[in-house]
Ligand SMILES: Nc1ncnc2c1ncn2[C@@H]1O[C@H](COP(=O)(O)OP(=O)(O)OP(=O)(O)O)[C@@H](O)[C@H]1O
């Protein structure tokens with residue numbers, strides 16, 4: 001069963017891009033065919049893998065807005081079955097050009113129908129907002145993974161995001177499931193982190209991944225080398241956590 | 257000279273809200289009359305001070321969209337000359353309702369003309385995007401303060417933000433200055449942080465605040481108590497840093 005996974009949370013800086021890159025790479029490491037789609041005009045998922053299409057080159061913008069003939073898919077590491085559909089800053093224009101099209105919410109879903117066949121997993125990195133780019137990802141997705149920092153503001157935005165997911169499921173995408181809530185940048189020396197983690201597990205029983213992503217400085221360094229964490233520093237806590245997450249994610253019962 | 261300060265950066269989670277709340281409170285602590293405006297639909301600046309207007313109550317949304325008669329300004333702490341114009345999730349609708357108005361970019365500036373007279377500083381917390389809410393803040397502002405984490409992705413987004421500021425200055429707001437780049441969540445044990453900080457200082461000489469905001473767990477805790485840092489834990493590194501920032505900010509030569 002092909003899985004299209006949106007990594008979304010309108011709260012900024014919670015680890016969406018870090019999770020998109022490293023979950024995608026870890027799934028490729030366990031021999032899954034993976035396509036990572038960069039749906040954020042900041043294009044951090046692209047640059048974090050060393051891919052920076054110049055402003056005039058084809059990228060996610062063309063695929064969304066004019067269904068580019070051959071989508072500009074790259075394979076950054078020959079030894080990994082990880083493909084990337086990169087973005088650049090042109091994508092920022094999509095937020096106000098999309099409303100002028102018929103079915104502006106469903107454009108990505110329509111484009112993915114042709115692309116998805118070649119992959120086991122499609123992972124979509126979303127911007128920190130609930131605008132049309134995130135809506136497109138949620139309409140196209142079979143599930144949404146919600147990275148969340150164990151900080152006070154984390155809980156505030158979660159109900160708004162879950163409400164948006166419910167509305168999208170009702171109106172455009174009845175298949176959309178909650179893939180799981182992922183606790184990121186977890187610092188076990190910090191009391192607040194434990195309190196928030198317990199709160200989240202209590203509020204959303206059975207929906208929080210067992211794998212916790214620890215705060216690990218190597219995860220902040222790896223994008224500056226254009227490498228996913230398990231190629232940058234295979235033995236570090238960050239690499240182990242994302243490989244564990246890929247295992248948990250891949251072996252989850254679909255009926256969950 | 258009244259100063260209207262937008263705290264902006266489309267990169268998520270860099271400390272915009274933490275800086276808005278704590279710079280505003282620290283300026284009030286040194287007896288400046290301060291109005292904090294929450295322009296982010298996440299409403300973290302409001303909830304971080306314990307203020308949560310229900311969805312139906314007047315808030316920033318009404319002020320922007322229909323110039324509410326008496327703006328719903330509150331003073332969360334009687335002992336501090338800190339006023340707050342709070343937001344709630346209704347503000348999310350503004351991003352798509354504003355384009356239908358005449359001069360959608362200049363609505364906040366028009367509303368502030370009447371409000372600003374009573375204050376020395378107006379501090380505007382922005383969402384993690386360069387959409388119409390952030391544009392409104394930049395059009396209304398006399399200066400923009402850019403919080404930036406000393407991480408790899410930090411530099412990527414900075415040129416896009418500075419380009420946006422330049423365009424806004426040309427088209428709508430010739431008074432808009434760069435108030436300064438603020439290095440936040442600085443962890444002096446982390447090599448990458450030092451590298452990025454040096455890079456930023458080299459690329460933007462004279463525009464980076466001398467005050468560095470350290471990573472300090474108390475800054476993550478204070479919003480859960482609805483208190484600015486200098487009321488929550490007056491002696492902690494976070495409180496000292498924001499008081500130092502207020503001092504540097506207030507005594508900066510205007511001609512800088
Ligand atoms: N587990 C971690 N440990 C340490 N640093 C991390 C971790 N996860 C992410 N980071 C760093 O924290 C910052 C924010 O992470 P990231 O950019 O992935 O968040 P995001 O949610 O994608 O942000 P945005 O909302 O801007 O899209 C980045 O600089 C990243 O390198």
Ligand SMILES: Nc1ncnc2c1ncn2[C@@H]1O[C@H](COP(=O)(O)OP(=O)(O)OP(=O)(O)O)[C@@H](O)[C@H]1O
Nearest residue numbers: 012151268269270271272273274384441471472476
């Ligand atoms: N110096 C600091 N030390 C430790 N934690 C911090 C610091 N500054 C901010 N934080 C915490 O980091 C998280 C992100 O900060 P904050 O919410 O202020 O960023 P933001 O840029 O406003 O995010 P958004 O892009 O979602 O608006 C929050 O949980 C906050 O409490």
Ligand SMILES: [Mg+2]
Nearest residue numbers: 016017040044
């Ligand atoms: Mg991101």
Ligand SMILES: [Mg+2]
Nearest residue numbers: 272273296300
């Ligand atoms: Mg904020």
